[in-house]
Amino acid sequence: MERFAALIEKIDAFMVNYCKSTSLILDTAVKDLLYGGGKRLRPIMVMLAGSFGDYDEDRLLRIAAGIELLHMATLVHDDIIDEARLRRGRITAQEKFGNDVAVFVGDFLLTKSYSLFVDNLSQHSLVKLNKVVKMVCIGEIRQYEEKYDLDLSLIDYFKRIRRKTALLFAISAYIGAYEAGVRGKRLFQLYKFALEMGMAFQIQDDILDFIGDEDTTGKEINQDLASGIYTLPVICLLKDERYSSRTRNILGKKDISRQDIAVLKEMFKESNVLETSRTYVKKFLDRAIDYLKYLPDIEAKKDFQFILNLQLQRKA
């Protein structure tokens, strides 16, 4: 993001330097992740939220870098869960070195992030943050337990993405603000703002996973769907009376044929579930805007608004 280029450069430079290693595997894995792109939204949340208080830039940058490293650790472990071949268009650590070593690459990044937290966070923030990391794990395990569940409710889905994604956005803003001395209502508003934004972000991600799918036919199918992870568009289709039984029939099959996929895609188009899903993105963004209103008109508030607008428009 051009707007935050200078900040992102600082965070990235710190991370590259901080994660240097004599191990070829570690060095390669870290560089792949760092140069592999990513929006650095979470560390930006830390820094922007910190602007609502008095902060030591150097210390906050370290905390922000810690958050991004933590996020990268979950990406590496997520790729093991997904058996994903590509992450952000590049080969994953899992694919390059195998599951076995990818586990410990993720663990290494986790301990590196915790080093930054232990050195730079108050005990209060550290306790809160660690709880969120625990919730992320529980979210991932729940997602596994809910696989192939055709009766998954919207609430189940929202609970899952709250744990998996939104809480990390929320805690990023929280610790950024808290460590800058923000307390009380304002701290709560920043936390909630980031939480709602995180919800919108994940739903948008889940929608984008289906874009392109609509216009292609044939064998390919959304990866989450194929592995039984049902996200909002699919849940909407399952809840739509007109398509519910046909969708259940197809998803309930052991082997989904090419023809089944074509039918699914047709139903996706007809039912307009992507549009329905987008209304939820809008809903969570509106809630985020509500919390934003109460914040003082400093530069960081405009930055937050910019990020919110980006969510609505983003294509990747």
Place this chain on the structure above:
Amino acid sequence: MERFAALIEKIDAFMVNYCKSTSLILDTAVKDLLYGGGKRLRPIMVMLAGSFGDYDEDRLLRIAAGIELLHMATLVHDDIIDEARLRRGRITAQEKFGNDVAVFVGDFLLTKSYSLFVDNLSQHSLVKLNKVVKMVCIGEIRQYEEKYDLDLSLIDYFKRIRRKTALLFAISAYIGAYEAGVRGKRLFQLYKFALEMGMAFQIQDDILDFIGDEDTTGKEINQDLASGIYTLPVICLLKDERYSSRTRNILGKKDISRQDIAVLKEMFKESNVLETSRTYVKKFLDRAIDYLKYLPDIEAKKDFQFILNLQLQRKA
């Protein structure tokens, strides 16, 4: 271990209660690990080392439980690395639920252990402990990088097991003592004692992996050896002039035949490398005893001696 039964019972009871979860997978995984055995050596180190200072039993028990949960997290992740089917004679989480979910079961245990640490450790201990966890990860990655390296030196091997195993023993004693107010030379002695003991423990483990192997023939081969992880007995064989070239020939093959395995096993017997390896166990135990000498004659010292003796005799 009968001698520590009451203490182990307390630690286990705390862990069972502390890790209760509404997730069936988490609950099953945690119970499998807890009831699956294990010697609880690391938490015992915490408690015994604490006895050399003034300690709050309740707080130290939580720290000890944290160390065991951390150890269990590494076991779960290790089983992914090893693709091990059985750990302590039971089916692993990886085998039962698949790699994908096992990663997050391990991560969950890690965050649970860090919760205990964040709540009960001083910042000083927390920083030290987190560094050790990082070294454990680096040790695992190094082990992967050193796979199939026929020129692995004794030093490389000792470095690896120091990171993989001994440092966690050492930090267990360190934080137990530190949090009980022990400082200076005594703290150093307890740390070094546990470090040397941890080295002996891992070598003994690596030796035991080959026991039984000697007396059987046929297809089976030590699992580490098959996956290119060379431990002390193999390194000793590779360094023995009489067997070196034959061993290199066999291990260098892409497919090791049944006959090759028979030849390897014969060389293991003839060369007496297990006996040679045992001299290293003895060496590290002797060093541990040296550090023990300086400690005051309290009950915990006798307990430490008991554990050392156990190492020499243990068969599993």
